[in-house]
Amino acid sequence: MKKIFDLSVYLVLDPDLCREIGMIETTRLAVAGGVTMIQLRDKQADTAKLIETGRALKAVLSGTGVPLIINDDVEAAIAIGAEGLHVGQSDMAAVMARQRAGHGMILGLSVETEDLARRVDPSIVDYVGIGPVFATNTKPDHKQPIGFDGLARIVAMAPVPAVAIGGIKAEHAGPALAAGAKGIAVVSAICGQPDPEAAARRIAAEIERART
Ligand SMILES: Cc1ncc(COP(=O)(O)OP(=O)(O)O)c(N)n1
Numbered sequence: 001m002k003k004i005f006d007l008s009v010y011l012v013l014d015p016d017l018c019r020e021i022g023m024i025e026t027t028r029l030a031v032a033g034g035v036t037m038i039q040l041r042d043k044q045a046d047t048a049k050l051i052e053t054g055r056a057l058k059a060v061l062s063g064t065g066v067p068l069i070i071n072d073d074v075e076a077a078i079a080i081g082a083e084g085l086h087v088g089q090s091d092m093a094a095v096m097a098r099q100r101a102g103h104g105m106i107l108g109l110s111v112e113t114e115d116l117a118r119r120v121d122p123s124i125v126d127y128v129g130i131g132p133v134f135a136t137n138t139k140p141d142h143k144q145p146i147g148f149d150g151l152a153r154i155v156a157m158a159p160v161p162a163v164a165i166g167g168i169k170a171e172h173a174g175p176a177l178a179a180g181a182k183g184i185a186v187v188s189a190i191c192g193q194p195d196p197e198a199a200a201r202r203i204a205a206e207i208e209r210a211r212t
């Protein structure tokens with residue numbers, strides 16, 4: 001099934017970084033600024049809490065055309081009626097997630113090496129998240145940073161569209177797209193910024209500039 005989604009400006013929500021104005025208001029502002037995908041990533045939340053927050057996010061995103069992706073938890077994604085699920089190499093296997101979530105759900109997978117990218121099955125996985133491009137405090141357990149050269153090498157092996165993640169700021173839009181990514185995924189470049197709408201708008205503008 002062909003799914004329509006736009007990886008250009010992918011906001012990954014973090015409840016701690018978003019604490020001042022909250023994930024719901026951050027999402028509303030970020031979408032107004034041009035974010036094209038939203039991921040709920042709350043590593044401390046259990047399934048019930050993810051469902052509660054996810055339903056509130058769904059309500060804010062209603063009518064915007066911006067899909068909601070749930071990190072790690074397929075049962076929460078199903079209960080929320082989210083458009084997608086993102087899993088990593090230490091989470092439920094992509095093949096199991098696809099089986100449980102069904103074919104209508106967008107499924108993202110993290111890949112950190114060329115070998116992992118080569119092994120992605122495009123009949124199961126819709127996009128890959130590749131990183132970390134740079135070291136980041138947002139994910140203390142991240143792997144060795146790959147830089148833009150590593151990003152280009154891994155993107156080249158992936159049979160599905162890729163989004164770059166890890167320490168990414170607006171000014172990295174150009175090099176990320178030049179490396180072959182379809183967009184950039186950010187947490188701290190929007191979450192916790194004094195003006196999340198302006199931050200999202202700047203990233204969207206840099207993506208647009210890189211394309212023209
Ligand atoms: C878009 C995107 N790319 C990569 C990740 C990281 O997923 P994972 O390796 O499973 O790590 P956690 O985010 O679960 O800590 C992501 N969430 N989103």
Ligand SMILES: Cc1nc(C(=O)O)sc1CCOP(=O)(O)O
Nearest residue numbers: 131132136138166167186187188
């Ligand atoms: C959620 C996540 N995944 C990563 C990976 O490398 O797979 S890096 C990361 C956190 C990115 O946060 P920030 O934009 O604040 O650097």
Ligand SMILES: [Mg+2]
Nearest residue numbers: 072087088091
């Ligand atoms: Mg994960």
